[in-house]
Each structure stands twice: as C-alpha cells, then as structure tokens.
Amino acid sequence: MNALIVGCGKVGLELARTLVNDGHDVSVIDRNEKALSLAAEAVDIMPVPGNGADINVLRDAGLETADIFIAVSPSDELNLLACLIAASAREDLKTIARVRDPLYSKETKFLKSKLGISRIINPEMAAAAEIFKLLQFPALSRIDTFAEGRASIFTMHVDAMHNIDGKSLQEIGSETDYNILVCAVERNGEVTIPSGSFVLNAGDDISVVASTSEMKNFLKHLGLRSDAARSCLITGGGTIAYYLTDMLIRIKRQVRIIEVDAAKCADLSERFPEAEIIHGDGTDKNFLLKQGLKYVDAFVPLTGIDEENIISATYAKNISDAKVITKINRTDLNDVMDQLDLDSAVFPKLICADSIAQYVRAHSMGVGGHVETLYRYLDNRVEILELIANDDPELLDIPLAELGKRLKDNLILACIVREGTFIIPSGKNMIKKGDSVIIVTTHSGISSLHEILA
Amino acid sequence: MEIAIVFYVVGMALLIEGALMIVPAACALIYGESLMPFFLTALICFGIGIIFTRKRPESGFLFSREGYVATGLTWVALAFTGMLPFLFSGATDSLADAVFETVSGYTTTGSSIFTSVEDLPKGILMWRSFMHWIGGMGILVFMLAIVPFSGGTQMNIMKAESPGPSISKILPRAQDSARVLYQIYTVMTIALIATLIALRMPVFDAICISFGAAGTGGFSVLNTGCATYTIAQQIVITIGMIAFGVNFSFYYFLLIKKLRLAFSMEEVRAYILIILAAIALISIDLIYTGVYTSGPIAVKDAAFHVGSIITTTGYATTDCNLWPNLSQGILILLMFIGACAGSTGGGIKVSRVLLMAKAYKRELAVALHPNIVKRVHMDGKTADEAVVRNTGVYIFIYFVIFTISVLIVSLDGFDWLTTFTSVAATYNNIGPGFGVVGTMGNFSSLSDLSKWVLSLDMLIGRLEIFPIMLLFAKNTWRRF
Structure with a gap:
C-alpha cells in the first residue's frame, strides 16, 4: 500500500517506521526540512518538504496513487484541512486525522460524516481511556480488550508474594478452573512465548489472555488487588x-x-x-x-x-x-x-501510532481473514492480533492438534471467541468461519489469518 | 491526613495541661485544701497524653488540614479534661455545667454557672482564672514555645489557634515567635499583678483578676465581680484589660524600638478610637439620663465596661441592666466588634471590621465607576484579595451560627434580651450579657441543651469558626 503522512513529529516518525516495517511505501510531508532529512536517515521513506494542506504538494507526494492519507501534524486545523483537501481530490482515499482539542473531538461524528474523514484519532483521549482502564485494575501494568470487550489481555509483574511464583504453566492451569493463557513472558529483557512446562519466577512480566468476565476473580485468586482505585x-x-x-x-x-x-x-x-x-x-x-x-x-x-x-x-x-x-x-x-x-x-x-497502524493493517484485506484489532506488547516485540476468520480451506475446520504443526514458530493461537463464548483452544478445537481468532506472535506485520501458517 | 501527628499534638497538649495542674494545686496547698482533684486530673491527662505521644510520628508534617484538626481536637480534649477538677472537687455534679465552666475558662469567656463563687475552694478559683491565662494566648502556642517541632509546618497550628484574618510570624522561627509572644504576655501579666498588689489588693485576688484580664477572660473571685475593689484598682484593671486587647505585634514593635511601625498600625488606632468614642457616648448618656450623678464616677464605670466588653473580658463594677438603652446598645455593638487580631480577645476583631468597611468603600467606588481597579489597603500595604474575600464569608458564617444558636437558646423561654445577649456574650467570649445573664447574674438557670450549645459557641468563637467546623466536615476525615 502507499501511505501519505503529513507531519514528521514523534507520531509521524513512529508511524512511518511501523508502516515501512509492515511493507508499505510511505511518503512524509512536513514544512520542516531538517526534521524530514533526519527522519529519512532513520526510516526508509520519501521525504516531501511543503505544506500538507497544499494540493500541489500533495500531488507531488503521490496523492493520486496513495491508498491511505494520515495527517498527524501538531495542528488540529491543519490536519482536518489536509484530510478535507485530500478526500475531495480522491474520493476513495482513506483519510485519518489526529485531532486533540476537546472542542473538536466532541464533533467526531460530524467530522467523519460531513467532511468525509475516515477516522479521527485523539491520542490524548485514547491515553486517558488507557489510564482509566488501569485504574480499574491497579494490579496490572497494562490491559487491553478484544472481541468487543469479551476477551482481555493484560500484563502483570510476578511477585514472590503471588501464589504463581515458581510454578509451571501446566500446574497453574490444573490448579484453577479459570480460562486463562499465559501467552508471553519477559524475563531479563528476553521475550518468550512459553510452553506448558515453562516455570514462572518472581520478576517476570507476563501477558495473560483471559475472558473479561473471569478476569477479576482470577486476579483475586492470585492474591492481587482486584478493587478499583477510589x-x-x-x-x-x-x-x-x-x-x-x-x-x-x-x-x-x-x-x-x-x-x-x-x-x-x-x-x-x-x-x-x-x-x-x-x-x-x-x-x-x-x-x-x-x-x-x-x-x-x-x-x-x-x-x-x-x-x-x-x-x-x-x-x-x-x-x-x-x-x-x-x-x-x-x-x-x-x-x-x-x-x-x-x-x-x-x-x-x-498509542496513536499503534491505533493508526492497526487501522492500516485492518484495511489491507488479507487472505483468510482480516485484522480486527492489533496490540503491540513488550516494546513492540510481541504482537497480539485479533483476526476474523473467513473462507480459507487451509485453515477452517481443521483440529488444532493438526493445524498446530503447520503454524509459524513463535506464534500461538491464544483464544477463539465464537458467538460470544470465550474458548482457550485445545487440540480438538477448530477454527470456524466468523470466529475471532486471537494470536500472539513475535513476528511483526501479519495482516491476514493465512499468514499464521509457516 | 496524617492522623498520627494530630494525636501527637493533642497528647502533647494534654501532657502540658497535666503539668499546669501544679498552679491550682500549689494554691490549694497554701490554703490547706484537698489536692486530690488536681492530682487525679493530672494523672488522667498524663495517662492519655503518654498514650498519644508514645511514638513520635516519623514525618512531622502538619499541613493546614492537620493544623486545623489538631487545634480543634485539642480544644475539645481540653474541655473534657479541664472540667475534671470541678467534678472531683464536688463544685458541681453536672457534666453540662462542668464543661460549660471549663470551656468558658479556656476560651476566656468568663460566663459562669456558679451562683456564688465565694463558696468555691480557692484552688478551683485559681484553676478557673489560670485557664483564662493559658487559653488567652493559646495552649498550642505555649506548646510551640516549649516543644521543638521539625519541618517548619508548625505555623499551621499557630494560624489555627491565633485570632485574626491573617496571621504572620513576628520572627523567622515559629518557636521563637511563640516564645516572644509568651514573654511579652508573661511580663505584662506580672506587671499587672504587681501594680494591683501595690494598690493593696489581696494577693490571691490580684493574681486571679490579672490572669482574667490578661487572657481577657472575666471569671472573678467575688460574687460582686469587681465592684468592691477601690477606684484606683478598678482604673488599673481597666487599663490592663484594654492593653491586652491590643495586637501583640504592637508590643513587639515597641520592644524592638520600631515606634513608627507600632503607631502606624491602623487596627490599633481604630481600636483606641472606638474605645474613646464609646466611653464618651456612654458617659454623656449615663449623666444625661440621670443614672449617675457624679461625672468622674460615670466616666470611670463607662471606661471600665467599655474596656471590659470590647476586649471581651467581661468584668463588671456595676449592674449594667440598670443602664439606659443607648448605653446598653453601644455595649452590645462592642460585643461583636471585639478586640484586635493577634491579641487575647475575642469577637469579630477590629481588623475584620476595618477591612470590611474598606471593602464597602471599594464597592461604592465600583458602583460609580464599574471599570475601576481598586485594591484594599491596610497598614499602607494592599490587603490580599483572598483575605478580603475570606473575611466577607467569615462574617456571614459568623452570623449564621449566631442566628442558629439564638434560635436554640430561645427554647428556654427567656426574654429576647437575655436570649440574644447570652449567645452574643458566649460566642464572642465576653462573659456576662444582659437580663438574666447580666453582669450581676449568671448562666446557671439555662437548660442543659443551651449550655451545650453555648459551650460549642464559645469554642467556635475562640478558634474563629473553621477549626471546629472542619471537625464536622466529611472531607476532613478522608485519608486522601
């Protein structure tokens, strides 16, 4: 895909890096040539100096062939105007604007429907939402949700006080009835996707997939604080x-x-x-x-x-x-x-760059199923994706015991949400059409369900 | 909230109170009375005090919330421990009476429920008067003077306990400030005692009356109040009372020979002016209506009562119920004005009245020129807008509490003058009012409910509303 980014600040650069790593062609427009040349040294992009709201500059940057247009300059007004101009020049173009002012962000619906902007990103509001979630579960260091909130993934620090210290994942699984899966462990800076015999130690940071409704009880079971901050x-x-x-x-x-x-x-x-x-x-x-x-x-x-x-x-x-x-x-x-x-x-x-990258990946229309949600964990070394399965004979209705042999290394099928039920898959389970499949992997850039196969 | 430091302060105050029992105990010893009431009280104070101060809190931080709460709680604790000698000695067997008398003592009010004080043991009389002396400058200021605190936040206690719209240190260190205040206070008290003794007043009377005048309290040791003292003694008491109603910064400025600063204090000048005007008006009224036939005696009594009421002391040489309406009206007005900020007196305080008068002048100017920019000036400096705003609200709340109290006391069914002035006299820490609670009467005939309400009013009035009201606020007790 061809992406046009207006604004070469921290978000613009981070976004460019992600998109380039995912295999897209990226042009970045900014009035600050110095920032552009620095960015061009760090990431493989096409720098285009100029005003992002100038149609000639946009054309020079390749507006005609672009698939996605992203405006993340510091100015809300410039972002909106640039998107407006780009959208009127190319009606099929996906446009994303970063808008921070609470005044504008109240009008998101209007901006989207009347100005033809595909997505409004408000990093401050997203950050506030993330903090808010953490305040509900103070014991966790990060928490995200999938499948319309039915499944959650959270990160926590294992402490000597918790009763999972020194136990293997199998033991933990057999001790509790909870549907949970430890899907990534960071120990001494190394990230592992653990197998059942993996033993947890105090000091590990673990990422766990769980059904949202059971999460609170599971935390209580671990002896963690499960009440929200008052x-x-x-x-x-x-x-x-x-x-x-x-x-x-x-x-x-x-x-x-x-x-x-x-x-x-x-x-x-x-x-x-x-x-x-x-x-x-x-x-x-x-x-x-x-x-x-x-x-x-x-x-x-x-x-x-x-x-x-x-x-x-x-x-x-x-x-x-x-x-x-x-x-x-x-x-x-x-x-x-x-x-x-x-x-x-x-x-x-x-958060802003991640959310745009997720949007871009979700719109790349992958084979076998598209990306619905994407989170990057542990310094971007682990990607956790929610993919919606569609027709793909190589994947559907095959018991996981068999399918598992054909999966990439360092990739696990963490859970499946089917018609609202949360399943931690075992060997007998199969992927069916329409399932939300959540995978955890250290490979980056997966944009379709088919790509989980080796 | 740092509840540990709050209890530490309360405990420390109780230890000090226990130690102070030595004064009435010594008096009881001299007069051959029982020491038990004071010994037992000291024991209880030490017991509670030691438990509370057992562990010194690590962080000695007294932020403004802790300062207010510690001050409010300390005074409530003092009320309930200071009353013990009254109960133990059998002076009264009613809890409401004992608490009323104690609060009246500590808050330097001087309203009494005893119908005949001459029948009380000398030790108890000394304790009543000594409470005035300690309560006048404040037991927590006394604590600051003798107990070393670290952290520099102890000013919050001084702010909460000392009267006035804005409290500032007179020396860089809070402890030094507290010490200087108590030094000035002690020297002035001793001077008053010495003068009265020189004028042939009995030593016991001289000490008790001086303690009352210094703290602007008003408990007397004779049933007739100050009426039986000689004219010379009465004049000395008048001057003494008025002197203790002056802002103590004034004396400090005199002490360090900054005369110009001392005499340019607008509050002190206004205070003296109000006193002179009131004496003149009352004297003329007394002679004109024929209540007094002798001019000089009229002026002497007018001066004594004006000084007694404006400083909120409450001594009396005559029955003011016999005075004409205008004179009574002026005295009631003086009850509310009160003494200077930073003195030992109560009431609204001259500086607040002055500040509001100036704020009123500003509002007039704003009405004439809506875009005018005008600051309120005090002592040649602009007054902090926050203080002006706070003073307005203070006076409003002051009268709200006053009104509610009057309504409750009116349940007792006394005439309005008695009802109104009983609240005014206790709330402003004066002592006697008019009617049944007049200068020659007392508060014994009030119901227990009224006594409890008036006790609370005395505390609210002495600590200037906020330290006590904050004890009832939900947010005060939240940990965060």
Missing part, C-alpha cells in the same frame, strides 16, 4: 487530565488535580466542579505530600515534561502504596522505563 491524584491539568477527569467523575471517583497555571485551574474548576483543583507546583515533593500523595489510591503524573513525570513517579513509588501511572511523551524511552520499575507507563504517541 481516589486519584493528577499532576498537570492538560488535555489528558481533562479527559481522564471526565471519565473518573462520571463513576464518582475522588479526583484532585494539581496544576501550576492559574488560568488552567480556573478552566478546570469551571468544567469539573466535583473535582478538587489545586493551584501549585505538582513537581514539588513537599507540595505533593501536602496534597495527600501518601494516602491516595492512584497517582498519575501528566505534566508536559517527561523527566518531571518520571521523577515524581519514582518518588511516589518510594513513599506510598499508590498505583502509579506515568505519562511519557517521548517514544524512545520505552526500555529505560523497564529498568525504573514505575508500575505503568502510558505513551500517548505510541
């Missing part, structure tokens, strides 16, 4: 804080936001009378203590400065039992974060 202390009153507060207030959680800018405080207080808006420096240790950091259920540093967020998160981990979720803008700090033991980190820019 109170939340947020530093930095930016857009993510805005969306997150909106979600938390709706379910009557106690929210306290520390913001250094008085005008922003006034805005927030106007919008959220139920929340406590504190005017002050949220990176000041004493000020945080004063605001009850020690006693809060969850601490979420969301300031615009990564370093400050990381420092206050580390401090919070030291003095309190709070669930800490750190927002990090930079996309290259992923591995550093692992060494810091910060509970959970949320990368809005990666």
